[in-house]
Amino acid sequence: MKRIVILGATGSIGRQTLDIVRAFPDEFEVIGLAAGSNVELLAQQMQEFHPRYIYSSHSVDSLPPGATFTPMQDMVCLEEVDLVMVATIGSVGLIPTLNALKQGKRVALSNKEPIVMAGGIIKEYEERYGGTVLPVDSEPSAIWQCLRGEDNEIRRLMITASGGPFRTTPLEELSSVTPERALRHPTWKMGNKITIDSATLMNKGFEVIESHWLFSVPWDRIEVVVHPQSTIHSMVEFADGSIKAQLGPPDMRLPIQYALFYPDRMHNDMIPKLDTSTPQSLTFQPLEPERYPCFGLALEAGRKGGTFPAVLTGADEVAVKAFLDGKIGFTDIYRVVEQVLSEHQQAPGRDPEELLEADRWAAARAGEIAGK
Numbered sequence: 001m002k003r004i005v006i007l008g009a010t011g012s013i014g015r016q017t018l019d020i021v022r023a024f025p026d027e028f029e030v031i032g033l034a035a036g037s038n039v040e041l042l043a044q045q046m047q048e049f050h051p052r053y054i055y056s057s058h059s060v061d062s063l064p065p066g067a068t069f070t071p072m073q074d075m076v077c078l079e080e081v082d083l084v085m086v087a088t089i090g091s092v093g094l095i096p097t098l099n100a101l102k103q104g105k106r107v108a109l110s111n112k113e114p115i116v117m118a119g120g121i122i123k124e125y126e127e128r129y130g131g132t133v134l135p136v137d138s139e140p141s142a143i144w145q146c147l148r149g150e151d152n153e154i155r156r157l158m159i160t161a162s163g164g165p166f167r168t169t170p171l172e173e174l175s176s177v178t179p180e181r182a183l184r185h186p187t188w189k190m191g192n193k194i195t196i197d198s199a200t201l202m203n204k205g206f207e208v209i210e211s212h213w214l215f216s217v218p219w220d221r222i223e224v225v226v227h228p229q230s231t232i233h234s235m236v237e238f239a240d241g242s243i244k245a246q247l248g249p250p251d252m253r254l255p256i257q258y259a260l261f262y263p264d265r266m267h268n269d270m271i272p273k274l275d276t277s278t279p280q281s282l283t284f285q286p287l288e289p290e291r292y293p294c295f296g297l298a299l300e301a302g303r304k305g306g307t308f309p310a311v312l313t314g315a316d317e318v319a320v321k322a323f324l325d326g327k328i329g330f331t332d333i334y335r336v337v338e339q340v341l342s343e344h345q346q347a348p349g350r351d352p353e354e355l356l357e358a359d360r361w362a363a364a365r366a367g368e369i370a371g372k
Contacts (some may be wrong), residue, residue, distance in 0.1 A: 001026065001027060001028065001029050002027060002028050002029070002082045002083050002260070003028075003029045003031045003080050003081055003082045003083070004021070004028050004029070004030055004031065004032075004081075004082065004083045004084070004085060004260075005030075005031060005032035005033075005034070005053070005075055005076055005078075005081050005083070005084045005085070006018070006030065006032070006033055006034070006085045006087065007034045007072050007075075007076070007084065007085065007086050007087060007088050007093060007096055007111075008034065008035070008036075008085075008086070008087035008088040008089065008093075008110075008111070009033040009034060009035050009042065009045055009087070010035040010036065010038035010041040010042055010045070011035075011036075011087055011088070011089065011191055012087075012189075012190055012191040012194075012252070013085075013087035013110040013136065013191075013252060013256065014035070014085070014087045016252050016253050016256055017085050017087060017108075017256050017260070018030070018045065018049070019253060019270060020253060020256055020257045020260055020268070020270075021049070023268050023270050024266065024268075027261075028260070030049040030050075030051050031051055031052050031053060031078075031080060031081065032051050032052070032053035032054070032055075032070065032075045032076075032078070032081065033045055033046065033049065033051045033053075033054055033055075034054075034055035034056070034072045034075060034088075035055070035056050035057075036056070036057045036058070036088075036089075037056075037057060037058045039056055039058050039059070039060055039061075042054075042056055042060065043060070043061070046063070046064050046067070047064070050064055050067075051064075051067060052066060052067055052068065053067065053068060053070040053075045053078065054067050054068070054069055054070065055069065055070055055071055055072050055075060072088075072092075072095075072096040073095045073096050073099050074099075075096075076096045076097075076099050076100035076103070076105065077099050077100070077102075077103050081100075081103075081105060082105070082106065083105070083106045083107075083108060083260065084096070084097075084100045084105050084106070084107050084108065085108045085110070085136070085256075085260075086100075086107060086108065086109050086110060086111045086114065087110045087111060087136075088111045089111065089113075089191070089193050089317075090111075090113050090193075090313065090314075090317045091113050091114075091117060091310070091313060091314065091317075091355075091356060091359045093109075093111035093113060093114045094113065094114045094117060094118060094352060094355070094356065095352060095356075097109065097111070097114045097122065097133075098114075098118070098121065098122070098125055098352055100131060101122065101125040101126060101129055101131030101132075101133070102125055102129045102131065103129070103131065104129055104130040104131050105131050105132075106131070106132050106134060107131060107132065107133050107134065108134045108136050108256070108259040108260060109133050109134065109135060109136055109137070110136035110137060110256075112137060112194075112203070112206045112207070112210060112313075113206075113313045113317075115133070115209070115210050115213055115214065116206050116209045116210060116302070116309050116312070116313055117309050117310040117313055117355050117359065118310075118349075118352060118355050119209065119210070119212065119213025119214075119309075120213065120305075120349075120350075121350070121352060121355075122213065123213055123216075133214065134259040134262055135210070135214055135255075135259065136252075136255050136256055136259045137207065137210060137255070138233050138250075138252060138255050139159045139160065139207045139211075139233055139234045140207060140210050140211055140214055140215075140234075141233070141246075141255035141258060141259065142232075142233035142234035142235075142245075142246035142255075143157055143159075143211060143214075143215060143234045143236055143246075144214070144215075145246045145258065146234070146235065146236040146244040146245065146246055147215065147236060148263075150236075150238070150244075152238045152239060152240075153238065153239040154215070154217055154221065154236060154237075154238065155221065155237045155238060155239055155241075156221050156222075156223060156236070156237040157211055157215065157217055157221060157222045157223070157234065157235075157236055157237075158223050158224075158225055158234060158235040158236070158237065158243075159204060159207050159208065159211065159222065159223070159224045159225070159234050160224075160225055160226075160227035160230070160232050160233060160234055160235070161198075161201060161204045161224055161225070161226050161227065161287065162185070162186060162187050162188070162198070162226070162227065162228055162229075162230045163201075163226045163228055163285070164185065164186070164198050164199040164200075164201065165181065165182065165184050165185060165186055165199055166182075166199060166291070167186075167226065167228065167291075171290065171291060174291075174330055174331050175329050175330065175331045176329070176330075177199075177329070177330035177331075178330075179196075179323060179324050179326065182195070182196055182199045182323075182330060183195050183196070185198055185199070186228070186230075187228075187229070187230035187250045188230065188250045190252075192324060193317070193320055193321075196320045196323065196324065196333075197316070197320065199330075200292060200294040200295075200330075200333055200334070201224075201287070201292035201294060201295040202294040202295065202297075202298055202316055202333075202337075204224045204287075204292075204295055204298075205294065205295045205296075205297065205298020205299055205301075205302065206298060206313075207224075208222050208224065208298070208299060208302060209298065209301075209302035209309060212302065219299075219302070219303055224287050224295070225284050225285070225286070225287065226284065226285040226286065226287055227282070227283065227284055227285075228283060228285070229280070229281070229282055229283065230250040231247050231248070231249070231250075231274065231280070231282055232245045232246070232247050232282060233245075233246050233247070233248065234246060247274055248272075248273075248274055249272040249273070249274060251271060251272055253268075253270060253271050254271050257271065293334045293338075294316075294333065294334050294337065297312065297334065297337055297338055297341060298312060300341075301341060304346065305349065306346045306347055306348050306349040307344070307346055307347045307348075307349040307354065307355060307358035308341065308344065308346060308349075309349075310349065310355040310356070310358040310359045310362070311340060311341055311344045311358050311359070311361070311362040312337065312341065312362075313359060313362075314340075314358065314359035314360065314361070314362030314363040314366065315336060315337040315340035315341065315362040315363065315365070315366040316333070316337050316366075317363060317366075318336070318362075318363045318366035318367050318370065319332070319333045319336040319337050319366050319370060320333060322336070322366075322367075322370035322371075327370055327371065328370050332370070335369075336366050336369045336370050337366070339369055340362050340365050340366050340369065343365065344358070344361075344362070
């Protein structure tokens, strides 16, 4: 039985992780749950799973008998923990991820920001301490699955993107987009932050940076292609021109389950299967840079390295929240992030605290710009 800690337990990925736990009650023991402000749902989860370790960024009225309030960065280091699911949002997942790797743990990583901010440090920790990152993000997971069993040169990684809800919207209308419209993703059901990042395609920039670090592939061998059906989750082209793809309905429970059981594959009726009994089309389109300027910002920050990726994630988090709160327009997300990046003085970013300081500076500066 795997003893698991779930960080971000009340978010979309955290809830779906618990769906997998429910489907395999003899395989997992939830010994730790960490959440943000949704203490009501956390209380329900505590009552159901009886974890021994609890964390919330907001006060919790009462803990189950025998449970202790434990910070996330300490919870992941406990000797009895076999597996850590990092499903938090933003930079808050960085230190717990590094601490878990330092203890040689397996880390199922859904939270994009830690590896975007600190990909080099994470790879160093894997090599030095023996911990392992298991990709949960659907596109890196698809690449990971395609590479399994292969020991051949990678010619190209092809990350697919649905194009979001504004793939065909006239460009002149984007400035008037409302949060309600931007949250209507055409194929996926996700949390608010990642849904907006999917509308701007910032998330695809993040995934390029993720894939560069996770699979040690040069920047110029990673491409993003628009695939509106969201059936092919990513593809890998090898030296001989052969291409492997991972397909399935847009449902995060499959990559979650794959990471939790790796290297085994388990049958689960809860996970929808691709229906080949009805006619379907799989189409591809080139990405339009002028429609998704945030994607270009992310690539530029990733290539520059150092503290730039941390500034990117910090500014984006604040800009997206400002948009959702009605303080700025949809196209202002790019404006805010671009200005913060342009003002940043790069540092090497070899230390986690240096990266977190860059993230904090970027968040504060983005807040100032968005408030004007």
